Amino acid sequence: MAGPFYFAVATYILMLAAFYWHRVRLFHIPVMASVMLFDLLMPVYLVLTRDWQRRLLEEGDILSFGVWMHFGLIITLYVLYAIQVHTAFGMLRPQDRDTTALRRDHRAQGMGILLARALVIITGAVLFEAEADL
Numbered sequence: 001m002a003g004p005f006y007f008a009v010a011t012y013i014l015m016l017a018a019f020y021w022h023r024v025r026l027f028h029i030p031v032m033a034s035v036m037l038f039d040l041l042m043p044v045y046l047v048l049t050r051d052w053q054r055r056l057l058e059e060g061d062i063l064s065f066g067v068w069m070h071f072g073l074i075i076t077l078y079v080l081y082a083i084q085v086h087t088a089f090g091m092l093r094p095q096d097r098d099t100t101a102l103r104r105d106h107r108a109q110g111m112g113i114l115l116a117r118a119l120v121i122i123t124g125a126v127l128f129e130a131e132a133d134l
């Protein structure tokens with residue numbers, strides 16, 4: 001069932017568009033917030049629909065490098081999301097401060113997010129392949 005993979009790639013393309021059109025706030029903010037929500041809910045969906053007991057425990061995948069790399073990247077992505085939302089709120093409240101530093105941080109973190117998210121999707125696809133081979 002590769003559906004979630006194609007869906008994740010589609011959301012990545014949408015994210016690239018929102019990255020490019022960052023000045024169009026009415027597009028940038030809802031798209032980025034939706035992608036973040038998608039990334040938070042995807043693990044819940046996968047936990048509910050996959051046989052993790054068999055895959056991780058009985059087949060021992062929990063000790064594999066691929067699973068840990070995927071897991072570590074997801075945690076990295078969540079941390080970057082939290083910091084990104086923090087700088088975003090700062091930019092949305094610009095009355096009493098200079099937002100230059102916030103913008104610079106938001107942009108740099110944004111590039112980190114694009115990289116981390118691409119790696120999450122790629123490592124997820126590799127794990128999916130491993131399951132298909134069984």
Ligand code: HEM
Pocket residue numbers: 015019022023024025028029032033036084085088089091092103104106107109110111113114
């Ligand atoms: C809910 C999450 C987010 C919110 C609320 C948000 C909000 C904003 C706001 C208000 C701006 C300023 C727009 C303007 O120029 O008027 C901005 C700029 C920007 N955002 Fe976001 N953003 C979010 C997530 C992201 C993510 C995930 C990325 C990257 C993957 C990103 C990349 C950028 C970039 C590159 C800019 C331009 C910064 C600059 O001025 O150089 N944002 N964002």
